[in-house]
Amino acid sequence: MDIKIALEDVSLDLLFEKYEGKFKALADKKRLHILNILTQNGSMCVCDIEPIIEMTQSKLSYHLKILLDAGLIEKEARGTWSYYHVNQKELNALLSEQFCCLFKPPGCC
Amino acid sequence: MDIKIALEDVSLDLLFEKYEGKFKALADKKRLHILNILTQNGSMCVCDIEPIIEMTQSKLSYHLKILLDAGLIEKEARGTWSYYHVNQKELNALLSEQFCCLFKPPGCC
DNA sequence: TTAATAAATCAATATAATTTGATTAACAAC
DNA sequence: GTTGTTAATCAAATTATATTGATTTATTAA
Numbered sequence: 146m147d148i149k150i151a152l153e154d155v156s157l158d159l160l161f162e163k164y165e166g167k168f169k170a171l172a173d174k175k176r177l178h179i180l181n182i183l184t185q186n187g188s189m190c191v192c193d194i195e196p197i198i199e200m201t202q203s204k205l206s207y208h209l210k211i212l213l214d215a216g217l218i219e220k221e222a223r224g225t226w227s228y229y230h231v232n233q234k235e236l237n238a239l240l241s242e243q244f245c246c247l248f249k250p251p252g253c254c
Numbered sequence: 255m256d257i258k259i260a261l262e263d264v265s266l267d268l269l270f271e272k273y274e275g276k277f278k279a280l281a282d283k284k285r286l287h288i289l290n291i292l293t294q295n296g297s298m299c300v301c302d303i304e305p306i307i308e309m310t311q312s313k314l315s316y317h318l319k320i321l322l323d324a325g326l327i328e329k330e331a332r333g334t335w336s337y338y339h340v341n342q343k344e345l346n347a348l349l350s351e352q353f354c355c356l357f358k359p360p361g362c363c
Numbered sequence: 364t365t366a367a368t369a370a371a372t373c374a375a376t377a378t379a380a381t382t383t384g385a386t387t388a389a390c391a392a393c
Numbered sequence: 394g395t396t397g398t399t400a401a402t403c404a405a406a407t408t409a410t411a412t413t414g415a416t417t418t419a420t421t422a423a
Contacts, residue, residue: 157290160356161283172277173381174270181266191400204382206401211380225390225399243347247269282411300370313412315371320410334369334420 167239170215175200176208177247180231183218184248188230276348279324284309285317286356289340292327293357297339 170176175198182197183189195205209229212218216235221228236248246254279285284307291306292298304314318338321327325344330337345357355363 157287158283161286161290164286165281165283168277168281169380172274172281174267174274177270177273178267181270192398201383202400203384203402207381210401222400227400237350238352239350241346241348241350278410301368310413311370312372312414316411319371331370336370 167215167217167235170211170217171239173208173211176212179205179208179212180217180236180248183229183231184250188221188228190226190228192226194229276324276326276344279320279326280348282317282320285321288314288317288321289326289345289357292338292340293359297330297337299335299337301335303338 178198179194182194186193191202191205191209194209195202198205200208209218209220213220213229217232218229219232221230231248233250236244240248287307288303291303295302300311300314300318303318304311307314309317318327318329322329322338326341327338328341330339340357342358345353349357
Protein backbone atom coordinates (compact mmCIF):
# COMPACT_ATOMS: atom_id res chain seq x y z
CA MET A 146 0.00 0.00 0.00
CA ASP A 147 2.85 2.36 0.83
CA ILE A 148 4.39 1.42 -2.49
CA LYS A 149 1.21 2.32 -4.33
CA ILE A 150 1.10 5.77 -2.72
CA ALA A 151 4.76 6.30 -3.48
CA LEU A 152 4.24 5.44 -7.15
CA GLU A 153 1.27 7.78 -7.35
CA ASP A 154 3.38 10.54 -5.87
CA VAL A 155 6.05 9.93 -8.48
CA SER A 156 3.65 10.01 -11.41
CA LEU A 157 1.89 13.08 -10.02
CA ASP A 158 5.28 14.74 -9.78
CA LEU A 159 6.04 13.83 -13.40
CA LEU A 160 2.70 15.29 -14.41
CA PHE A 161 3.45 18.57 -12.62
CA GLU A 162 6.86 18.64 -14.28
CA LYS A 163 5.28 18.18 -17.69
CA TYR A 164 2.82 21.03 -17.18
CA GLU A 165 5.50 23.22 -15.62
CA GLY A 166 7.33 23.07 -18.94
CA LYS A 167 4.27 23.96 -20.96
CA PHE A 168 3.24 26.84 -18.70
CA LYS A 169 6.82 28.14 -18.70
CA ALA A 170 6.64 28.36 -22.47
CA LEU A 171 3.37 30.30 -22.17
CA ALA A 172 4.72 32.53 -19.40
CA ASP A 173 6.15 35.23 -21.62
CA LYS A 174 4.28 37.96 -23.41
CA LYS A 175 6.58 37.88 -26.44
CA ARG A 176 5.89 34.19 -26.89
CA LEU A 177 2.15 34.75 -26.45
CA HIS A 178 2.46 37.36 -29.18
CA ILE A 179 4.26 34.88 -31.45
CA LEU A 180 1.50 32.32 -30.86
CA ASN A 181 -1.09 34.98 -31.69
CA ILE A 182 0.69 35.92 -34.93
CA LEU A 183 1.00 32.27 -35.98
CA THR A 184 -2.67 31.74 -35.14
CA GLN A 185 -3.70 34.58 -37.43
CA ASN A 186 -1.37 33.73 -40.30
CA GLY A 187 -1.20 29.96 -40.26
CA SER A 188 2.22 28.71 -41.30
CA MET A 189 5.07 31.26 -41.35
CA CYS A 190 8.80 31.29 -41.83
CA VAL A 191 11.07 33.03 -39.30
CA CYS A 192 11.90 35.91 -41.66
CA ASP A 193 8.20 36.74 -42.03
CA ILE A 194 7.55 36.74 -38.28
CA GLU A 195 10.63 38.88 -37.60
CA PRO A 196 9.35 42.24 -38.97
CA ILE A 197 5.89 41.80 -37.43
CA ILE A 198 7.15 41.16 -33.92
CA GLU A 199 10.15 43.50 -34.15
CA MET A 200 12.68 41.11 -32.74
CA THR A 201 16.19 40.19 -33.82
CA GLN A 202 16.59 36.89 -35.61
CA SER A 203 18.56 35.16 -32.86
CA LYS A 204 16.10 36.23 -30.19
CA LEU A 205 13.16 35.04 -32.25
CA SER A 206 14.86 31.68 -32.87
CA TYR A 207 15.42 31.34 -29.14
CA HIS A 208 11.74 31.90 -28.33
CA LEU A 209 10.53 29.70 -31.18
CA LYS A 210 12.69 26.89 -29.84
CA ILE A 211 11.13 27.19 -26.42
CA LEU A 212 7.63 27.00 -27.90
CA LEU A 213 8.70 24.09 -30.09
CA ASP A 214 10.30 22.14 -27.23
CA ALA A 215 7.11 22.58 -25.21
CA GLY A 216 5.13 21.15 -28.12
CA LEU A 217 3.04 24.31 -28.54
CA ILE A 218 4.18 24.87 -32.11
CA GLU A 219 5.47 22.63 -34.88
CA LYS A 220 8.19 23.13 -37.45
CA GLU A 221 8.53 22.15 -41.06
CA ALA A 222 11.82 22.73 -42.88
CA ARG A 223 11.69 23.60 -46.58
CA GLY A 224 15.13 24.30 -48.01
CA THR A 225 16.75 27.10 -46.08
CA TRP A 226 13.40 28.12 -44.63
CA SER A 227 11.77 26.94 -41.42
CA TYR A 228 8.02 27.18 -41.33
CA TYR A 229 6.28 27.22 -37.98
CA HIS A 230 2.64 26.72 -37.12
CA VAL A 231 0.58 26.42 -33.96
CA ASN A 232 -0.06 22.95 -32.51
CA GLN A 233 -3.78 23.48 -32.15
CA LYS A 234 -4.42 20.14 -30.51
CA GLU A 235 -1.95 20.88 -27.74
CA LEU A 236 -3.26 24.38 -27.10
CA ASN A 237 -6.85 23.13 -27.04
CA ALA A 238 -5.86 20.50 -24.52
CA LEU A 239 -4.22 23.09 -22.26
CA LEU A 240 -6.29 26.23 -22.49
CA SER A 241 -9.90 27.14 -21.86
CA GLU A 242 -12.33 28.29 -24.53
CA GLN A 243 -11.65 31.87 -23.44
CA PHE A 244 -8.47 31.85 -25.50
CA CYS A 245 -10.37 31.04 -28.65
CA CYS A 246 -9.88 34.48 -30.20
CA LEU A 247 -6.21 34.72 -29.31
CA PHE A 248 -4.72 31.34 -30.06
CA LYS A 249 -7.34 29.47 -31.98
CA PRO A 250 -8.12 29.65 -35.68
CA PRO A 251 -10.15 32.57 -37.05
CA GLY A 252 -13.84 31.84 -37.22
CA CYS A 253 -13.93 30.09 -33.85
CA CYS A 254 -15.28 33.26 -32.25
CA MET B 255 -7.30 54.60 -38.57
CA ASP B 256 -3.65 54.40 -37.54
CA ILE B 257 -4.69 55.42 -34.06
CA LYS B 258 -7.23 52.61 -33.90
CA ILE B 259 -4.58 50.05 -34.84
CA ALA B 260 -2.19 51.51 -32.29
CA LEU B 261 -4.79 51.32 -29.54
CA GLU B 262 -5.57 47.71 -30.43
CA ASP B 263 -1.88 46.88 -30.25
CA VAL B 264 -1.67 48.45 -26.81
CA SER B 265 -4.65 46.56 -25.45
CA LEU B 266 -3.42 43.30 -26.99
CA ASP B 267 -0.09 43.90 -25.30
CA LEU B 268 -1.84 44.46 -21.97
CA LEU B 269 -3.73 41.22 -22.48
CA PHE B 270 -0.52 39.30 -23.13
CA GLU B 271 1.01 40.88 -20.04
CA LYS B 272 -1.95 39.81 -17.95
CA TYR B 273 -1.73 36.18 -19.11
CA GLU B 274 2.04 36.20 -18.81
CA GLY B 275 1.59 36.81 -15.09
CA LYS B 276 -0.93 34.04 -14.67
CA PHE B 277 1.09 31.50 -16.66
CA LYS B 278 4.22 32.46 -14.73
CA ALA B 279 2.42 31.57 -11.53
CA LEU B 280 1.45 28.20 -13.04
CA ALA B 281 4.95 27.61 -14.42
CA ASP B 282 6.35 25.88 -11.37
CA LYS B 283 5.77 22.30 -10.28
CA LYS B 284 5.81 23.20 -6.59
CA ARG B 285 3.04 25.72 -7.14
CA LEU B 286 1.06 23.22 -9.22
CA HIS B 287 1.41 20.83 -6.30
CA ILE B 288 0.13 23.50 -3.89
CA LEU B 289 -2.87 24.10 -6.15
CA ASN B 290 -3.51 20.36 -6.25
CA ILE B 291 -3.37 20.08 -2.45
CA LEU B 292 -5.71 23.03 -2.03
CA THR B 293 -8.08 21.53 -4.60
CA GLN B 294 -8.27 18.27 -2.66
CA ASN B 295 -8.57 19.81 0.79
CA GLY B 296 -10.58 22.96 0.21
CA SER B 297 -9.49 25.72 2.57
CA MET B 298 -6.18 25.25 4.41
CA CYS B 299 -3.87 27.26 6.62
CA VAL B 300 -0.16 27.54 5.84
CA CYS B 301 0.85 25.31 8.75
CA ASP B 302 -1.33 22.48 7.43
CA ILE B 303 0.05 22.72 3.88
CA GLU B 304 3.65 22.83 5.15
CA PRO B 305 4.01 19.18 6.28
CA ILE B 306 2.20 17.83 3.21
CA ILE B 307 4.40 19.62 0.71
CA GLU B 308 7.61 19.39 2.73
CA MET B 309 8.62 22.99 2.35
CA THR B 310 9.93 25.52 4.81
CA GLN B 311 7.45 28.14 5.99
CA SER B 312 9.13 31.08 4.30
CA LYS B 313 9.40 29.27 1.00
CA LEU B 314 5.76 28.25 1.14
CA SER B 315 4.71 31.82 1.95
CA TYR B 316 6.71 33.02 -1.03
CA HIS B 317 4.97 30.63 -3.44
CA LEU B 318 1.53 31.26 -1.95
CA LYS B 319 2.03 34.97 -2.51
CA ILE B 320 2.82 34.41 -6.17
CA LEU B 321 -0.34 32.34 -6.63
CA LEU B 322 -2.31 34.94 -4.69
CA ASP B 323 -0.98 37.88 -6.70
CA ALA B 324 -1.88 36.06 -9.91
CA GLY B 325 -5.42 35.63 -8.61
CA LEU B 326 -5.24 31.84 -8.74
CA ILE B 327 -5.89 31.42 -5.01
CA GLU B 328 -7.64 33.52 -2.39
CA LYS B 329 -6.77 34.22 1.22
CA GLU B 330 -8.87 34.61 4.34
CA ALA B 331 -7.22 35.71 7.58
CA ARG B 332 -8.59 34.33 10.85
CA GLY B 333 -6.59 35.43 13.87
CA THR B 334 -3.00 34.40 13.41
CA TRP B 335 -3.97 31.94 10.73
CA SER B 336 -4.17 32.51 7.01
CA TYR B 337 -6.51 30.22 5.14
CA TYR B 338 -6.01 29.76 1.44
CA HIS B 339 -8.30 28.26 -1.17
CA VAL B 340 -8.32 27.84 -4.93
CA ASN B 341 -10.00 30.53 -7.05
CA GLN B 342 -12.01 28.07 -9.07
CA LYS B 343 -13.54 30.67 -11.33
CA GLU B 344 -10.13 31.92 -12.40
CA LEU B 345 -8.71 28.44 -13.00
CA ASN B 346 -11.79 27.45 -15.01
CA ALA B 347 -11.38 30.54 -17.13
CA LEU B 348 -7.73 29.73 -17.85
CA LEU B 349 -7.46 25.98 -18.11
CA SER B 350 -9.07 23.31 -20.26
CA GLU B 351 -11.33 20.58 -18.95
CA GLN B 352 -8.33 18.25 -18.97
CA PHE B 353 -7.21 19.73 -15.65
CA CYS B 354 -10.44 18.78 -14.00
CA CYS B 355 -8.93 16.03 -11.86
CA LEU B 356 -5.92 18.06 -10.80
CA PHE B 357 -7.19 21.52 -9.99
CA LYS B 358 -10.93 21.26 -9.95
CA PRO B 359 -13.17 20.05 -7.09
CA PRO B 360 -13.52 16.31 -6.43
CA GLY B 361 -16.48 14.78 -8.21
CA CYS B 362 -15.91 16.72 -11.42
CA CYS B 363 -14.24 13.65 -12.93
C1' DT C 364 3.18 39.90 31.50
C1' DT C 365 5.56 36.22 29.44
C1' DA C 366 6.10 32.54 26.33
C1' DA C 367 4.70 30.22 22.23
C1' DT C 368 2.80 29.98 17.63
C1' DA C 369 1.45 31.56 12.76
C1' DA C 370 2.78 33.68 8.87
C1' DA C 371 4.85 37.61 6.35
C1' DT C 372 8.94 39.95 5.11
C1' DC C 373 13.88 40.93 4.53
C1' DA C 374 18.65 40.62 2.90
C1' DA C 375 21.89 37.64 0.92
C1' DT C 376 22.94 34.02 -1.96
C1' DA C 377 22.16 30.81 -5.52
C1' DT C 378 20.05 29.42 -9.69
C1' DA C 379 17.73 30.09 -14.04
C1' DA C 380 16.13 32.65 -18.04
C1' DT C 381 16.84 36.22 -21.40
C1' DT C 382 19.36 39.24 -24.36
C1' DT C 383 23.13 40.47 -27.32
C1' DG C 384 26.30 40.14 -30.98
C1' DA C 385 29.10 37.00 -33.45
C1' DT C 386 29.70 32.72 -35.68
C1' DT C 387 28.29 28.70 -38.19
C1' DA C 388 25.86 25.49 -41.38
C1' DA C 389 22.86 24.75 -45.08
C1' DC C 390 21.09 26.03 -49.00
C1' DA C 391 19.98 29.08 -53.26
C1' DA C 392 21.08 32.25 -56.98
C1' DC C 393 24.34 33.89 -59.99
C1' DG D 394 32.99 28.07 -57.74
C1' DT D 395 31.45 32.62 -55.21
C1' DT D 396 28.01 35.47 -53.09
C1' DG D 397 23.90 36.29 -50.51
C1' DT D 398 20.24 34.55 -47.58
C1' DT D 399 17.91 31.75 -43.83
C1' DA D 400 17.95 30.25 -39.47
C1' DA D 401 20.34 27.78 -35.65
C1' DT D 402 23.78 27.97 -32.20
C1' DC D 403 27.32 29.83 -29.06
C1' DA D 404 29.54 32.46 -25.28
C1' DA D 405 29.16 36.47 -22.44
C1' DA D 406 26.54 39.77 -20.10
C1' DT D 407 22.30 41.01 -18.11
C1' DT D 408 18.09 40.39 -15.73
C1' DA D 409 14.67 37.75 -13.22
C1' DT D 410 13.38 34.03 -9.85
C1' DA D 411 13.99 31.05 -6.15
C1' DT D 412 16.10 29.60 -1.85
C1' DT D 413 17.90 30.22 2.71
C1' DG D 414 17.97 31.63 7.39
C1' DA D 415 16.92 35.38 10.34
C1' DT D 416 13.84 38.86 11.85
C1' DT D 417 9.36 40.98 12.58
C1' DT D 418 4.46 41.49 13.45
C1' DA D 419 0.34 39.85 15.17
C1' DT D 420 -2.14 36.84 17.88
C1' DT D 421 -3.08 33.38 21.30
C1' DA D 422 -2.36 30.66 25.56
C1' DA D 423 -0.39 30.11 30.08
